[in-house]
Amino acid sequence: xxxxxxxxxxxxxxxxxxxxxxxxxxxxxxxxxxxxxxxxxxxxxxxxxxxxxxxxxxxxxxxxxxxxxxxxxxxxxxxxxxxxxxxxxxxxxxxxxxxxxxxxxxxxxxxxxxxxxxxxxxxxxxxxxxxxxxxxxxxxxxxxxxxxxxxxxxxxxxxxxxxxxxxxxxxxxxxxxxxxxxxxxxxxxxxxxxxxxxxxxxxxxxxxxxxxxxxxxxxxxxxxxxxxxxxxxxxxxxxxxxxxxxxxxxxxxxxxxxxxxxxxxxxxxxxxxxxxxxxxxxxxxxxxxxxxxxxxxxxxxxxxxxxxxxxxxxxxxxxxxxxxxxxxxxxxxxxxxxxxxxxxxxxxxxxxxxxxxxxxxxxxxxxxxxxxxxxxxxxxxxxxxxxxxxxxxxxxxxxxxxxxxxxxxxxxx
Amino acid sequence: xxxxxxxxxxxxxxxxxxxxxxxxxxxxxxxxxxxxxxxxxxxxxxxxxxxxxxxxxxxxxxxxxxxxxxxxxxxxxxxxxxxxxxxxxxxxxxxxxxxxxxxxxxxxxxxxxxxxxxxxxxxxxxxxxxxxxxxxxxxxxxxxxxxxxxxxxxxxxxxx
Numbered sequence: 001x002x003x004x005x006x007x008x009x010x011x012x013x014x015x016x017x018x019x020x021x022x023x024x025x026x027x028x029x030x031x032x033x034x035x036x037x038x039x040x041x042x043x044x045x046x047x048x049x050x051x052x053x054x055x056x057x058x059x060x061x062x063x064x065x066x067x068x069x070x071x072x073x074x075x076x077x078x079x080x081x082x083x084x085x086x087x088x089x090x091x092x093x094x095x096x097x098x099x100x101x102x103x104x105x106x107x108x109x110x111x112x113x114x115x116x117x118x119x120x121x122x123x124x125x126x127x128x129x130x131x132x133x134x135x136x137x138x139x140x141x142x143x144x145x146x147x148x149x150x151x152x153x154x155x156x157x158x159x160x161x162x163x164x165x166x167x168x169x170x171x172x173x174x175x176x177x178x179x180x181x182x183x184x185x186x187x188x189x190x191x192x193x194x195x196x197x198x199x200x201x202x203x204x205x206x207x208x209x210x211x212x213x214x215x216x217x218x219x220x221x222x223x224x225x226x227x228x229x230x231x232x233x234x235x236x237x238x239x240x241x242x243x244x245x246x247x248x249x250x251x252x253x254x255x256x257x258x259x260x261x262x263x264x265x266x267x268x269x270x271x272x273x274x275x276x277x278x279x280x281x282x283x284x285x286x287x288x289x290x291x292x293x294x295x296x297x298x299x300x301x302x303x304x305x306x307x308x309x310x311x312x313x314x315x316x317x318x319x320x321x322x323x324x325x326x327x328x329x330x331x332x333x334x335x336x337x338x339x340x341x342x343x344x345x346x347x348x349x350x351x352x353x354x355x356x357x358x359x360x361x362x363x364x365x366x367x368x369x370x371x372x373x374x375x376x377x378x379x380x381x382x383x384x385x386x387x388x389x390x391x392x393x394x395x396x397x398x399x400x401x402x403x404x405x406x407x408x409x410x411x412x413x
Numbered sequence: 414x415x416x417x418x419x420x421x422x423x424x425x426x427x428x429x430x431x432x433x434x435x436x437x438x439x440x441x442x443x444x445x446x447x448x449x450x451x452x453x454x455x456x457x458x459x460x461x462x463x464x465x466x467x468x469x470x471x472x473x474x475x476x477x478x479x480x481x482x483x484x485x486x487x488x489x490x491x492x493x494x495x496x497x498x499x500x501x502x503x504x505x506x507x508x509x510x511x512x513x514x515x516x517x518x519x520x521x522x523x524x525x526x527x528x529x530x531x532x533x534x535x536x537x538x539x540x541x542x543x544x545x546x547x548x549x550x551x552x553x554x555x556x557x558x559x560x561x562x563x564x565x566x567x568x569x570x571x572x573x
Contacts, residue, residue, distance in 0.1 A: 024547065037434060038474060046560055050567060067435065074435040122474040122498060138476035138502035140559045147563060152549065186422050187468040191497030220468065222497055271422065356473075357431020377472060379448040380426040 006193035013116030040085035042139035099324025163200035182275030189221025200259030289400035292321035296372025418521035459486030470499025507558030
């Protein structure tokens with residue numbers, strides 16, 4: 001039987017030679033990732049109530065990113081629980097203040113093609129960029145995984161997003177996703193597996209592939225997947241098995257696009273589905289530009305912003321929160337960070353911060369912002385009256401310079 | 414027990430706003446839906462129902478979104494469709510999430526009754542069928558959610 005990448009990954013985890021979309025199976029979990037917000041502070045009391053222990057501490061990764069830096073008694077308490085629980089439960093894979101979980105996890109080599117993984121966060125499909133089946137779950141479901149090492153799954157259908165050609169300079173994975181979400185809606189993924197493929201996808205570096213899979217959450221897929229290849233191997237600095245769909249496997253839908261036709265996209269408040277070409281937003285004048293989050297502040301994202309900002313100054317407040325400490329150091333070493341700072345950027349901690357509506361720097365009433373983050377739901381990043389436009393790091397940087405929503409290709413000629 | 418009618422794509426940020434996430438469920442529930450329906454948490458009564466359109470609960474994995482609704486006494490959620498992650502979370506907390514294609518035929522404020530045996534939502538003269546919750550999940554919902562369900566399973570293992 002011909003199988004999709006999703007079916008192959010699920011079949012392996014279910015101990016089967018093949019699975020059929022729609023059937024309910026129980027999968028063994030290779031890796032369970034948690035952060036401070038949905039992780040230890042929620043599962044610890046439940047584990048105690050059950051008198052249960054973690055099934056396999058070596059398969060658990062805990063990363064603090066939501067309540068860092070701790071700024072009041074509650075956030076200090078939450079971080080404190082994460083630190084102590086990881087030690088008490090024997091979880092050695094504990095990353096404290098190293099950056100956002102979805103970026104730190106692969107950066108520290110925890111993801112490999114063929115794995116079946118869960119994360120206590122909705123952007124967990126990011127891991128699918130490594131040809132691993134990874135998806136987000138809530139705290140109680142995480143408890144179930146921690147106790148049993150297993151989880152149930154309805155075998156997904158696959159929706160293929162096939163991109164021929166190549167993205168134009170100034171157009172990025174973020175634009176691809178805003179385009180797809182605008183086209184298919186927030187439930188376009190139907191909680192199935194969305195597989196990105198085609199020559200344009202093969203050409204993308206690993207962190208751009210991560211952005212595609214990351215925003216599969218906003219597209220409504222359970223996971224986003226990309227077959228493993230030489231790019232995957234280079235990022236992981238090791239040989240990798242090839243995990244890919246059989247060419248004749250049955251899929252739910254196969255959408256074909258020419259990547260060269262794609263223009264920079266912007267999503268208007270209050271939904272990522274309100275996406276249109278950047279040219280339609282020329283009258284919008286934000287007063288804050290935000291480059292942050294797992295979606296939009298990885299090293300690849302910082303480089304995009306710096307390619308626009310080199311030798312230029314931001315005309316509005318520009319905040320940059322690099323997605324991980326390691327990416328920030330790499331950006332510092334290569335000069336990318338200095339370009340951002342010279343343009344007037346203020347540096348924020350390597351954490352979720354404003355994107356998740358956590359921390360001290362939330363958006364005030366009526367502020368208009370443009371942001372590299374994933375979601376602009378009403379009130380998410382601060383006051384319900386604030387207006388957040390979503391765009392790529394190129395477009396956010398160009399807008400910061402121009403003082404109005406601006407096509408970054410104007411600066412790249 | 415009345416219906417509270419909501420639209421499409423109700424997200425977890427309006428159900429459980431991030432800035433209150435550090436607090437307990439009482440405080441989060443007090444701000445549930447305030448960005449779209451400011452009076453909701455004050456006026457909702459135990460046994461009421463939330464009715465919505467497509468993709469209810471899209472967004473975050475935060476379980477506090479269904480937990481806030483449960484805390485406020487919501488007896489069941491009825492929607493044209495649910496975001497998959499939210500759907501799993503709601504059932505894991507023992508809060509029934511019912512998929513009903515005709516959910517929008519229910520009007521705001523309508524009295525409502527759910528017949529789980531027949532798989533029907535009764536609203537005035539209307540009888541609307543809902544898709545059954547898969548058997549392995551219904552057992553968990555009947556136990557009150559995944560935590561009590563696991564507790565029961567672990568107890569069985571110890572006694573046998």
